[in-house]
Amino acid sequence: MLEAVHGLLASVGATPPDLDGIVVGVGPGGFTGLRIGLATALGLGQALGIPVTGASSLEALALGVAEVAPPGALVVPVLDARRRELFAAAYRSAAGDALEELAAPQAIAPGDLADLLDGLGEPAWIGGDGVPAAGGALDGPGRTLLAPGARASRVSAAALVARVRAGAGVPARPVYARLPDAEVNRRAREGARP
């Protein structure tokens, strides 16, 4: 992570003290990767005395999908959440990198997401590494699935910054969208108790 930061700064002839602020993706996403990104951003911000602002990784992905969809279309960013689930949300795109949230970010089974999209009842543009992970469950009439390798299917750091510029910055705290297993098990035990 930090090697990439160092390489990027060097490539534009900058050093860390030249920075005025840092934007970091807060997820949802893989827990460990999310935390390394946030810890790195927060450590840099702390040492440099500059603000660190979060942006939703799903919203950033939605901006990429919106670029290849018609204006005002329903865009659905999907990330592979493992365990046969996706991290997903649904937005209507608008001018100026604006997004109207139609379904909040959540961990969801691919089949349930397909039902959710049916309920919204309009053509949807779907992109992200959750497309191949869904294994065909999202296929259907009125649904455009972006090719997995496409640029629009990746969370781009520039799109994170665009979200903050559009006024959609959030605190630099991880959005896990899922409880720790131990907590799920503990609640199940408590619930099972007579």
Add this chain to the structure above:
Amino acid sequence: MTGPILAIETSCDETAAAVVAGREILSSVVASQAELHAPYGGVVPEVAARHHLGTVNGVVDEALDRAGLPLDGVAAVAVTQRPGLIGALLIGVATAKAIAYAARKPLIMVDHLHGHIAASWLAPVSLDPPFVSLVASGGHTRLDLVTDLRDPRLLGQTIDDAAGEAIDKGARLLGLGYPGGPALERLASTGSHAAHEFPVGLRGATRDFSYAGVKTALLYAVRERDAPPTGQERADLAASYQEAVLRPLADRLISAAVDEGVPAVALGGGVAANGRLRELVGEGADRHGLRLAVPDRSLCTDNAAMIGAAAQFTEAVPWPDYLGLDAVATAPPGGIAA
């Protein structure tokens, strides 16, 4: 490395930062998560990692504040690299790397066990080698010969459970909750340690430890009763069990020091906070004319000051050569990456 060191420790369930200059601790801040893990009956790695991330930056700020130093005033940043819970270690390592990188400081990757061993070098205990060190905690039980703080030599270690783990398991069997150490010690102080004969693990001239047998013996002792033990009976079981865990630690520490011909022994790790262990080691040290070095309780349990101490006996990595270095869950062969 001369000059103050900012040290960060997140290997298990304490988020800690400290500023150390030579033997002097300028500040040491520990945010404990123990209460967060209590409902689960043990440390949950995912819960620990989540909590470290929300906590470490504030703990670092407070350590610098209390030391009265700006970040620019530190000579290097040190961090626990291994061993520990990988998700927990990663938070400290990513944070320390980012801070050191932004501030153009060298980074020192420290072994957690090296930290426990170096804790008694700090003032006011200020122990210098040669000595034999016992580190006993929930994760570790080991004896090291320290003739040079840059290179502790493993003499013996547990072949199954750690001593602190055995204590926690015993406390659970006796219905004392988690963490069990302090509760077991309190209950044991009202019982007789001679009431029950528990197996003392490995016998003979070994320097290793084993706690599987004593744990099973307590399990059977509790199960063969019709009802859970109460009152004096429970206190006697606690005292006898605790004695069976602690006595081999004290005996092997003292005999290793005598065999190696060193003038001092040191205690470290959470179990070193146990008063009965201190008593047993103290008696042995007196008998053989050894100096007993026991750091304050706050330096025995996990903390960052000890990482700052070990950092002064570990090679620093110059800026920015550490950008690709990572946390490691396991101990290296031989036990310590010093």
